[in-house]
Every structure is written in C-alpha cells, then in structure tokens.
Amino acid sequence: MSQNTATAPATTIEPDEDRTLIDRLRSMQSIWILGVLVVIVAVFGVLQPTLFLAYNNLMNIAQNVSIWAVIAVGMTFVIITSGIDLSVGSVLVFSSVISAKVMASIGDKGWSTAIIGTVIALVSGLLWGALNGWLVAKAKVPALIVTLGTLSIALGAAQIITGGIDIRSAPEVLQTTVGYGRVAGVPVITVLALVVVVLGGIVLHRTKFGRYTFAIGSNELAARRVGIAVDRKLIEVYALAGLLSGLAGQMALAQYGTTTIAGQSLTNLNVIAAVVIGGTSIFGGQGSMLGTMVGLFIPAVLLSGFVITGVSPFWQTVAVGAILITAVYIDQHRRAAAARGGRARARTRRTASPSEAPAAQ
Amino acid sequence: MTAILEARGLSRAFGHVQALDHADFDVASGEVVALIGDNGAGKSTMVKALTGNLEVDSGEVFFHGERVHFATPQDASERGIEVVHQDLALAPHLDPTQNMFLGREIMRSGLAGRLGFMNERRMRQDARAAFSSLGSAVRSVTTPVGDMSGGQKQSVAIARAVAWANQVLFLDEPTAALGVVQTRNVLDMIRRVRDQGVAVVLISHSMPHVLAVADRIQVLRLGRRVTTIPAEGATVEQLVGAMTGALDEHEIDRSEIA
Numbered sequence: 001m002s003q004n005t006a007t008a009p010a011t012t013i014e015p016d017e018d019r020t021l022i023d024r025l026r027s028m029q030s031i032w033i034l035g036v037l038v039v040i041v042a043v044f045g046v047l048q049p050t051l052f053l054a055y056n057n058l059m060n061i062a063q064n065v066s067i068w069a070v071i072a073v074g075m076t077f078v079i080i081t082s083g084i085d086l087s088v089g090s091v092l093v094f095s096s097v098i099s100a101k102v103m104a105s106i107g108d109k110g111w112s113t114a115i116i117g118t119v120i121a122l123v124s125g126l127l128w129g130a131l132n133g134w135l136v137a138k139a140k141v142p143a144l145i146v147t148l149g150t151l152s153i154a155l156g157a158a159q160i161i162t163g164g165i166d167i168r169s170a171p172e173v174l175q176t177t178v179g180y181g182r183v184a185g186v187p188v189i190t191v192l193a194l195v196v197v198v199l200g201g202i203v204l205h206r207t208k209f210g211r212y213t214f215a216i217g218s219n220e221l222a223a224r225r226v227g228i229a230v231d232r233k234l235i236e237v238y239a240l241a242g243l244l245s246g247l248a249g250q251m252a253l254a255q256y257g258t259t260t261i262a263g264q265s266l267t268n269l270n271v272i273a274a275v276v277i278g279g280t281s282i283f284g285g286q287g288s289m290l291g292t293m294v295g296l297f298i299p300a301v302l303l304s305g306f307v308i309t310g311v312s313p314f315w316q317t318v319a320v321g322a323i324l325i326t327a328v329y330i331d332q333h334r335r336a337a338a339a340r341g342g343r344a345r346a347r348t349r350r351t352a353s354p355s356e357a358p359a360a361q
Numbered sequence: 362m363t364a365i366l367e368a369r370g371l372s373r374a375f376g377h378v379q380a381l382d383h384a385d386f387d388v389a390s391g392e393v394v395a396l397i398g399d400n401g402a403g404k405s406t407m408v409k410a411l412t413g414n415l416e417v418d419s420g421e422v423f424f425h426g427e428r429v430h431f432a433t434p435q436d437a438s439e440r441g442i443e444v445v446h447q448d449l450a451l452a453p454h455l456d457p458t459q460n461m462f463l464g465r466e467i468m469r470s471g472l473a474g475r476l477g478f479m480n481e482r483r484m485r486q487d488a489r490a491a492f493s494s495l496g497s498a499v500r501s502v503t504t505p506v507g508d509m510s511g512g513q514k515q516s517v518a519i520a521r522a523v524a525w526a527n528q529v530l531f532l533d534e535p536t537a538a539l540g541v542v543q544t545r546n547v548l549d550m551i552r553r554v555r556d557q558g559v560a561v562v563l564i565s566h567s568m569p570h571v572l573a574v575a576d577r578i579q580v581l582r583l584g585r586r587v588t589t590i591p592a593e594g595a596t597v598e599q600l601v602g603a604m605t606g607a608l609d610e611h612e613i614d615r616s617e618i619a
Contacts, residue, residue: 207477208466211455215463218452225450226464227435285454 030279030291044305051308065300066193070248072271073200074241076292082217082284083143088245089267090154091128095121095249096259097158100167109171121250129242133235168258178254201289217284277327365560371420380406382584393561395571398581413437441528449518453507458488461521491524512543529560548574568597
C-alpha cells in the first residue's frame with residue numbers, strides 16, 4: 001500500500017454545506033438574466049418614473065403575466081425532463097370551453113357553479129396532460145409530436161363543441177371576485193398565480209418529485225438504473241402541466257368573461273420562450289422556477305415600457321426574440337466555459353467532456 | 362475462503378451466439394477478483410447475469426451459500442450488490458450527494474417527509490463521510506458531477522456504489538478512460554473497499570491494473586471460465602495466454618496450483 005501515501009488525493013472536502021445564499025445565487029444559470037430584467041426596469045424607470053413605476057402599472061404587468069405564469073410552472077417541469085408541451089394553449093381553450101359550457105347549462109351564476117366549473121376545467125386539463133404523458137412515456141412518441149397532435153385535437157374539439165363561437169357566460173362571481181378582484185391591492189388572479197408559482201418552486205427544488213424531474217432530464221438511463229419509475233414520473237409531470245393549463249383556462253374565463261378560442265395560438269411558444277429565457281435548458285436537467293418567472297416578466301415589462309415610452313409595441317416581439325436567442329447563446333457559452341474550467345482545474349484530458357461520459361453507450 | 366457470491370454452470374445464448382457456456386464464477390468477502398477475457402468472452406454477460414440485469418437459460422447463483430434469483434437490479438441492490446457501469450450512470454446536472462442518494466433519498470421525518478421533503482443536510486453529511494473514507498478525489502459534494510473530471514466522476518460512481526454495496530461491488534472497466542494519477546486513485550479506492558470487507562469484482566482489459574489490485578484472476582474464454590490464477594506471481598504473458606487459449610491445459614493446471 002505504498003501507493004496510498006504517494007498518491008493520497010486531496011481529500012479535504014469543502015464544507016460547502018453552509019454555502020451562503022449569495023454563493024448559491026451566483027452559481028445559478030438564471031442569475032444574470034435577473035440582472036437583465038433589473039436593467040430593463042431601471043431604464044424605463046428613469047425614462048418615465050411616474051408612469052412606469054406607478055403602482056397600478058406594476059400591478060397591470062403582474063396581472064398580465066399571471067395566466068402564463070401558471071402554465072409556465074408546468075412547462076418548467078416538462079422542459080427540465082427534456083420534454084416539451086406545445087398543447088398548453090389548446091388545453092387551456094378546451095378546459096375553459098367545457099367549463100363554460102357546463103356552467104352555462106347549470107344556469108346559476110353563483111359560487112357553486114363557479115366551483116363546479118373550476119373542478120371540470122382542472123379535470124379536463126389533468127386528463128389531457130395525462131394523455132400527453134402516457135403517449136410520451138409509454139407509447140414512446142416524441143413529446144414534440146405528441147403535444148403538436150394534442151394541440152390540434154384539443155383546439156379542434158373545442159371548436160366542434162362551440163361551433164367556433166366563444167362562450168360569453170362566465171358566472172358573475174368568477175369575474176367580479178377572481179377576474180377584477182383585488183386582495184390588499186393585488187389582483188386576485190396574481191395572488192393565485194403567485195401561490196401556484198411558490199408551490200411549484202418548492203416542489204421542484206425541495207422535494208423528491210422535483211429531484212426526480214431533474215434526474216430524468218439529466219440522464220434518463222441513470223434514473224432507470226437506480227430504480228426510479230421514470231415512465232410514471234413522466235406521466236405525472238405532463239399531467240401536472242395539463243392540470244395547470246386547465247387552471248389557467250378557468251382563470252382566463254374569470255379574467256376575460258369569455259372563452260378565448262382564437263386567442264391562445266401563441267401561448268405555448270410565449271411560455272416556452274419565457275422558460276428558456278429563464279435559464280431552463282431545453283436539453284433537460286437544468287432549470288429553476290425563479291428563472292422562469294424572470295423570463296416571464298422580461299417580455300411583459302418590455303411591452304409595458306414600450307407603450308409608456310411611446311415606442312411601437314411591435315418592437316416588443318422583436319426584442320423578446322433577440323433576448324431569447326442571446327439568453328441561450330450566453331448560457332451555452334457559460335456552460336462550455338465552466339466545463340473547460342472544471343477540466344483545467346482537475347488536469348484532465350480535454351477529450352473528456354462532461355456530457356460525454358454519462359452519455360456513452 | 363468461502364464464496365459470498367457464486368455462479369455454477371451459467372448458460373445464456375443470444376440467437377446462435379453462446380455468450381455463456383456453463384460458466385462458473387466465485388468471489389469471497391474482502392478479496393478483489395478480476396474477471397478478464399477477450400472481447401466477446403462473456404464478461405459483460407456474466408456481470409449482467411449476476412446482478413439481475415439479465416436472465417440466464419440455465420445455471421444457478423448462490424449468495425452466502427443460498428440459491429438466489431435476481432429478477433431486477435433492485436433485487437441485487439437489496440442484498441448489497443452494486444455495479445459501477447462503464448458509462449457510470451451518473452446524472453451530470455446533479456451533485457455527488459444527489460447522485461449518491463438518487464432513488465434512495467433520505468426523507469425528513471414526519472409530515473414533511475410524507476410530503477416529499479428530503480433531509481438534504483443528512484444526505485450531504487453521509488456523502489461527505491463516504492467520500493472521505495474512500496479517499497475520493499471529490500472535493501465538493503455540491504458541485505454538479507458534469508463539471509468534474511473523469512477521475513472524479515469515476516470516484517463518485519464508485520463511492521455511490523460502495524455506499525450501498527456492503528456485500529459485493531462490480532466495477533466494469535473503471536480505469537478505461539482515466540489518466541495515470543486518476544487510475545492510481547481508483548485502484549487505491551478499490552483496495553480500501555476490499556479492506557472494508559466487501560467482495561470486489563473487477564472487469565478490466567488492462568492487465569497491469571488487474572495485476573496491481575486483484576487477489577485472484579478468473580479468465581473467461583468463449584463463455585467459460587477456463588482458469589483461476591492467483592494474482593501473486595502471475596505475469597501479463599500468462600494472463601494473455603489464458604485469455605487467448607495460447608496456454609495449453611497442462612500449463613493452466615499448473616498455474617492454478619501455484
């Protein structure tokens with residue numbers, strides 16, 4: 001055992017258990033994009049302090065992202081598993097349509113009707129999501145194809161049910177309390193979204209369910225090898241995304257007082273863009289709920305800021321697209337740099353790229 | 362020495378290919394047994410058959426002298442048998458602690474645990490202790506494994522397996538992708554695992570590494586165990602001869618006695 005003394009490796013393991021919050025934030029992929037958001041807010045804040053930073057304007061921005069935020073929570077889970085869900089907008093439409101239809105048939109405009117409608121929207125979303133998950137996990141159809149298919153089917157079904165005409169009879173209570181209502185000055189719809197976001201963040205970052213979500217996206221085979229029921233987890237993740245789309249459908253009913261059959265065709269792409277801008281890797285294994293929220297607010301803040309500063313709001317879509325590409329470019333670059341740094345420090349051969357070893361075979 | 366894990370007459374065919382042909386194998390606690398053989402000799406098939414990754418056509422497996430049947434890798438895991446696969450099977454975005462406890466998370470007690478909350482602190486402590494006791498090259502238990510060097514990844518994979526393998530540890534080509542220093546670290550880790558009383562099975566193409574760390578060497582050829590050689594005094598030529606069949610039966614018999 002003479003080798004032991006000669007080669008005893010540096011076994012002093014960092015006491016990183018008590019890493020400060022700042023250290024942890026710095027190591028997050030999404031932290032610089034938070035800086036971008038802060039800069040954007042600061043610029044508009046300087047240009048139009050009274051209008052842009054007005055409480056009402058900020059609340060408007062928050063209200064505008066609320067419905068997307070609920071969907072984005074589910075989308076973050078899905079993308080971290082290295083999946084995708086294109087069907088969220090259509091599931092939202094379908095859920096709100098059958099909810100509105102049932103609520104209209106009950107006729108009553110009270111709370112009991114609203115609750116029944118909510119349950120129906122949730123169940124509808126859950127079933128669509130479970131179908132997506134089953135097709136992805138068990139039938140092994142690529143998620144892009146599965147959800148492109150259900151996007152089409154759910155939207156078509158909603159149009160068949162309604163003849164393509166929006167249902168405008170959401171219960172009064174839903175609109176007045178949830179739709180326009182405020183709690184301590186904050187829109188109820190935003191409070192709802194915040195609850196979903198916080199719960200989603202806790203589940204993603206603190207529970208076993210979240211840990212497995214990351215593990216599946218990071219290395220599905222490794223997850224299977226250690227006995228994780230990968231198929232079941234995938235179905236649950238897609239079902240969660242569907243459930244939240246159903247909830248978003250009911251929230252949209254409350255906010256607009258009508259179904260939005262033709263109005264959700266870009267919801268999926270906008271939400272995916274927000275999730276990716278927030279640093280969640282489209283290849284899976286990486287992401288955060290905080291990043292997703294930042295990614296949601298950047299487009300919303302830009303739109304509001306452009307309107308207030310008199311820039312044509314059409315520029316917002318241009319800017320968001322550019323930020324999306326830049327965000328992913330910088331993330332890739334940072335990751336590659338981190339990988340190089342890690343290898344250099346360990347004096348390893350350059351050929352051993354971090355993604356190579358686990359992916360081999 | 363009595364075998365902790367023993368295989369008798371394992372056979373398995375893939376179509377017309379007889380991957381295992383009445384092959385025997387045995388390993389005892391506290392020893393390193395190297396399993397060597399040319400490509401296609403049946404090493405991987407043997408390991409899969411012994412760890413619940415593959416059903417055999419015929420033959421028996423004994424664990425602590427008792428006949429057993431591992432239908433899944435989890436069956437083997439439950440008995441303290443673990444495999445470090447050549448591809449390591451680590452999740453690159455997760456840190457060493459998360460990888461070590463993946464699928465076996467320590468949950469918080471009470472309601473929090475039932476809601477799915479994990480005891481992160483406890484897992485980090487256990488992981489740190491495990492890495493230290495093996496002299497692992499891992500310096501941080503909270504850095505993503507994907508950012509680590511090949512040697513560090515290997516030691517994470519070994520430490521994870523050792524943490525659960527209190528009986529038998531299989532290592533499939535653990536030094537294949539490593540440099541000189543890292544290889545020495547891994548070989549040191551293997552000795553430490555053995556010294557903890559675990560039976561270690563090493564599959565390797567590198568004869569010098571096999572001779573450096575193994576106590577006994579079992580040679581597979583064409584799906585059969587053709588010989589078992591004590592590593593002490595064995596030479597690379599002797600091993601290669603046994604693997605390729607260049608040694609005749611007489612010489613093999615002699616070397617077995619030696």
